[in-house]
Structure formats: C-alpha cells, structure tokens
Amino acid sequence: MQLTRFEMIVRAKDPVCHAQETIGNQSIFMRKSVRLPGGARAQVPMLSGDCIRHQLREAGAYGTLQEAGILDDPQLSEGALRLLFNGGMVTGKGDAAVINLERYRELVALFPPLALLGGCADNRPIQGQLNVDEGNLLCTEMLHLAPTWVVDWANENGEKIETCRASIEEVQRVRMDATLQPEKVKLLSDNAKANVNSRLLKSEKAHEDADSKAKSESKSAMMPRTHERIVQGSLLWIGIEARTYGDLEFDAFQFTVACLLNNFRVGGKLGTGHGRLEFVAGARIHFKPSAGTLERVGSELAPKVGDMYRAHVQLRKEELASWLRSAINS
C-alpha cells in the first residue's frame, strides 16, 4: 500500500464564487470557523472539499472517456453516467443502475479512478481511497495551519500575505428587463406592446398614488443582486491524498490529478468568467510508516503523467465502452 499526498498552491485566475447561502438577493461566500493561536475564532472563506472532490471525479471520468475514444460517440446508460459522475447509488429500479459487487470489482479493474473516489455496489457504499482537503486561502488567519513549504514558497516569492478580508469582494450584477428598453419594445407584436405599455402606465400610476400593492404587481422583472467572491489573483492551497495498491492505481491517481489541474474550475458562475484556478507550485509526499518524504513537484503534475494508465485504457477501451454502454444497466 502506498500513501501519497499532493499539496498545491493555486492562483485564482478568475474571481471565484462558491456560495454558502443566499439571503434575499445577496449570495454569501462559503466560510469556515478557524481557531487562531490563543483560542480566538475567525470566519475564513474556503472552497469545500466536496466541490474540489467532485471536480476531481469529473476530471478523471472525462479524461478516461477521452482516452478510450468514447467521448466521440458516448451513448452511455443512465447507470453508467451516475456511476462515473456521482459514484452510483445503493439501490435502484428499472434502468437505474444496480451494480453488483462482482461487477463493481471488474469495473474498478477497468476504471481505477472509481476505486479511488469510491462508489456504490448493490447494497453497500464502498468507501474511496481519496481524501480531498478544503481549499484554504493563503491569508494571515490560516498561516499557522499552512504547511511549512507553502509559507516558505510565499516568502521566497515575495508574496504579501494579508488578512482574508482583503481576498473577498462584493459585486453587484443586474438582470435587465428588456421591456424597459424602448428599442427592444419596438420588436414586440402589437398585442404584446400594448400589454407592456399598459403595465408601465399601471406602474406609473401606482407610484403617483403611493399604492404599494399595485406597485408590486406592476413592477418590472429587472433584478439587481450582489454576491461575494474571492478576489482574482488570490492564492489558495489544497491537498489531495490517496491510498493506492499498485502502480496502475497510483498512475491513475496522478492522471486524475493532472486532468484536474489541466482545467481546474470550481464554484458557480463559471459561464460568466468565474472559477478558473491555475497551478502555481506543488509538493508530493510519499508516506512510510512514521515518516513522510516531501519533494517539490512542478511539471510532473502536467498531463504527461499517467502513461501507464493511458496504455491500460487504450488496451481495454472496447471492454470499457461495452461495460459503460450496456452492462451497467441491469
């Protein structure tokens, strides 16, 4: 058994949105309580381990499907999709997958990322071999918990470490109502134009009469809202640790991490320029009983890793495609 941990410093290439809750029209960034030296507590923004773990699952699944040439004409069953992207489910009916244990073992041999991330087989969930830490901001509140090499890297590179409050900003976005814009109203049919004008007149009258009920009924669909986000360029560190039982599984782990780093995106509002993260520096730790050896890694974490895993997928791609398209359907 090999216990391996990757730790990475990543930079927010875009602002990052990762909401914890919404209050009215305001979305609040996810935070956690951190115990500071001396016992005081601070609320520090973070990326949840679940969101990074899910991205890792997606990256591994897409990477493998691409290597096997399945992405060109996927045709996957519902059960296969749920297994690849959600880890499957414990019970199911009809077309919903029921993966029995024997089949699960076969699939793990075909598709090792499933063993790393865990999944469900018939009547039991099978735990994964992967632990994904929360994404922590490199800020003064978290400095006492940061790995030594991360602090050293920041010092060597002259990175100024500030309070977490400097890494969070609040921005406002507005969904406009096209019916408020005269040039757009010209595009409407006569009937629709009459309706819009009637609503505008009703709204004006409600305003003059100070009639709040009528005002509410005739208000436009324009929606201003605010959200908190991590400032572009902020630094975070993340950790991913796996137990692997063999060279192929270890290579599959490296391949999955490399796929993630190749296009690392987390959080919401991805369609509007949020969420891209960029690998900056990394360390790999191989644990042996009672000791760990840390080595700085850089380019090894690029997609060139995973040669053994790629060869495995190429060799068994027909079998994998057959499994994913039909066998996980009973």
Place this chain on the structure above:
Amino acid sequence: MAQIRDQQLMPIGEPCDPARAVPLRVVAHLTEGIVLRHPLMLDALLAWAEANQEQSLAPLPGERHRTVEIPILREPDGRFHLCSQGFAVAESFELRYKNRRAPWHEMARLGTSKITRVHLAAGANKSYRVPYELQLLAGNRIEWWCLGDAGRIGPLLSLVHYLGKHRGSGKGRLDIHEQPWTVEDCEAWPGFPVLRDAQPLRPLPLDFSGLSDDAPRAYRTLSYPYFDHTAEEELACPQ
C-alpha cells in the same frame, strides 16, 4: 472450498505481546473540524489500519468477518481491548451540508437516447442537501488511554491521517506536517484504562470487575466493528 473459506477467515495482524504492553496515552492532533456521531474508538482505528493493508472490505452489519488483531491487550475474557474511547471537548459547532446533484448535463450530452427524462425531485436522480454538524475541538485534539505496545501502535496510527465522518472531503484532517499522533507512556490509575473512579471510560459489559452499579447504561457494540448495530447489547457507557 473449505480451504478458501478458512483462508478468508484467517486473522489479520498479530495480537499484542503482554510482555510489551505498557500504559499509554495516545493523542490525535487535528488541523480541521471533525464530524463525530459517536466517540472514536482507538481499537477500531488500529483494526482499520491493519485490515486496510490487506485491502479487506469493511464487513456488512451482521456479516461474519475476519478477526483483526491489534497491538492492544485484550481484557482477561478476550471480549474487547483495553483502551478507552476518545475524549475531546467541543468548543464550537458549525452547520455544513452534503449536496448531491444529478449529472443531468452529462446525461444530456453523453447519455444514450434512451434517457429521455431526468426527475430531480424524486427517484434515483433526486438531488439532496443533507445537513451535518462539524465540531471544533478544544486544543484541536482527541485523547485515548490504553495498555499496548507503543512500538507497533505508532507505525499503525501513522497510516491514519483523517478521523471521523466525511473524511473524503477533508474533515477531521490530522496535522501531518508537524505531529499527527503522540503515543507516550503514562501513569496508570486503578482500573486503567477502561475505568476511572469505577465509572466506564468505554462501553463495558455490566459484569465487568470494578464497575460501579450506577454507571449509565445504553445499547452499544462492545468491540469493533462498532458500526455493526446487530451486535448491540446493554452495556455500561461513559456519560
């Protein structure tokens, strides 16, 4: 067939050598909050570390499983191991959520044409958002006491880097860069390590010698795997 079955039921690990067993205090040093439903048991962690090296699947509740021997002494009747449950003081609590969303986007893009509808409110693809409580512990540590072989306990515990539930998403992470575990000799007291002032420091059988009659009782599992609720019985438990 019988040979395969016997092989499958062969014990994992070596039992503790009584000559090497000394009173020990074991401390886990955490860097994150932890999700606990029950106190953590040291013997269960060691059994996991032993079994994990053989890639042994966790048994199902009620299922016959292989005996796992660990470097902690068993009590004279051999029913359980001489170690306390984990003790920690929760300083504060946080509400967190576990979410699942059906991969409907992938179903549309990668799925077969047989997938025509995805029902997100019920059935196999139902989305969920399950709340759970994260505890922040005083001093970020959990303590146990046991009678065992420190030379074997340390290496086994070094394989354990996360504790509690939701470990896959980073909860219960130990301080692996500094000192994740401390295993040190300690002074024993009467009843060490399972009794203090005749009160239990772990679930104990009601007939256990030296146990006070007024010890709280509850239905618990006496030895690992503790998640096997089919093995629950009435035991004296810590408050």
